[in-house]
């Protein structure tokens with residue numbers, strides 16, 4: 001994903017203000033410390049001027065000792081103020097980083113599934129880690145140093161003017177190319193910076209995918225191919241980094257040259273001015289001390305400038321996510337629903353994915369279906385007919401593009417999302433488990449239960465029993481055993497049973513199950529189904545069926561075809577009346593008698 005930024009540099013950086021605002025008191029204190037450090041460093045040349053023109057010329061030894069001690073004290077004061085600046089700024093900026101990262105994570109949680117369909121996970125990960133970290137480093141060091149160094153330069157130039165206007169003018173004119181080079185640099189480097197950070201995100205996606213799919217790559221012997229793909233992306237990134245480095249190199253050259261030229265020309269001017277008695281030798285001496293003090297601030301401007309542009313790119317990349325509209329959210333005045341009867345109705349529902357081609361028919365196209373409270377409805381249809389997609393609409397993982405899904409006669413878009421998702425539970429065919437204990441995974445939807453309370457234990461036990469997931473008690477640490485990332489240390493069937501236990505534990509009024517038993521062997525499936533019937537007796541359920549045995553659990557069956565429900569009836573009615581159903585049923589996986 002590569003997008004170019006359109007914001008100007010100040011406007012981009014100004015977007016950090018809401019995060020930086022609370023840290024401002026300490027930042028201002030830090031800047032004051034920085035100014036004091038600058039003042040101490042600039043006072044040294046002034047003291048030297050006084051020494052050369054005063055005690056050194058008159059031979060006043062005592063004053064010379066005091067002056068030496070004064071220089072020492074100023075040096076110590078400068079170091080102390082720099083230390084104070086760092087201490088004052090570091091902590092609030094780590095808090096700023098924490099806040100941005102937390103808001104970013106929260107935003108990712110709130111953004112709809114369609115956003116996550118469009119964005120690569122590596123891009124999000126690199127923004128979360130790399131870009132936010134860079135913003136913190138820039139705020140802590142880059143922005144402060146830029147401020148301090150510019151201030152030092154301005155104060156230094158003012159001092160030069162104070163000694164003699166000609167010195168000030170020469171130094172000022174010599175520093176002009178810095179701004180011209182800086183402007184040109186920003187134009188080119190900004191684009192390169194964006195490209196490289198996007199490429200780094202693509203690279204992170206590549207790593208994430210290959211680690212995620214390591215078993216497939218190994219099984220198919222495609223490790224070499226994946227490495228080749230990785231190399232290509234890494235090469236592109238390297239190419240961009242090289243071009244960035246070349247741009248920085250050109251700029252560094254200019255930023256090294258300018259102070260050297262400024263120093264040479266000022267020296268010449270200074271000597272002429274001394275010979276004409278316009279300035280004293282002490283002033284010329286002090287000028288050299290000042291030029292030495294100004295060399296680092298001037299040299300560092302190039303680096304700080306590129307740092308600022310990289311930080312701007314990071315800000316743009318992070319705010320692209322903040323700026324993405326949250327498509328699925330609570331309505332302005334949501335209706336609360338403490339209880340639900342469990343009536344689920346699809347009324348003239350249409351749905352199409354955002355990336356569907358124009359002219360393509362809606363995937364769901366004017367679909368009507370009503371599930372009565374307590375009823376179990378099996379959903380059958382050819383592969384790719386949209387069964388899984390349909391299961392995502394009641395909980396608003398996606399919003400319908402036409403018509404409405406209703407819970408107890410209320411459009412689900414009018415309900416509080418929290419209520420809606422408490423009343424309708426969903427189990428996906430692909431079971432996702434988190435890096436947490438079995439207990440935490442199963443009780444994920446039961447925030448209301450006190451962890452470890454007898455009630456929580458009862459719910460856990462019953463849910464595991466329904467899902468025939470008693471194996472969890474046999475694990476090394478029982479239900480406290482951590483399951484690794486995505487539950488890969490468990491078998492597919494075990495993971496699926498834990499995911500089923502999770503939705504059972506949530507005790508919703510409406511259960512939406514997308515073929516939740518597909519990874520189970522026939523015997524285990526039969527046991528789960530038997531236990532599940534107890535739950536289904538009191539719960540409304542919509543179950544995507546790929547097996548005859550799942551159909552057998554249902555009170556009625558809905559047949560999905562061309563985006564609509566074309567038939568609804570009991571299994572035996574449909575067997576008699578519908579040729580399409582007979583065909584579909586004959587294609588369902590074998591294993592249980594019909």
Ligand SMILES: Nc1ncnc2c1ncn2[C@@H]1O[C@H](COP(=O)(O)OP(=O)(O)OP(=O)(O)O)[C@@H](O)[C@H]1O
Nearest residue numbers: 117353355363381382383384385386387388389390
């Ligand atoms: N996130 C998505 N973005 C765009 N198109 C999608 C997305 N998810 C699914 N589709 C498309 O929607 C169509 C229906 O997919 P869906 O998974 O709902 O079918 P299904 O009936 O459940 O299939 P199966 O029985 O094979 O599981 C497919 O053509 C699929 O490519």
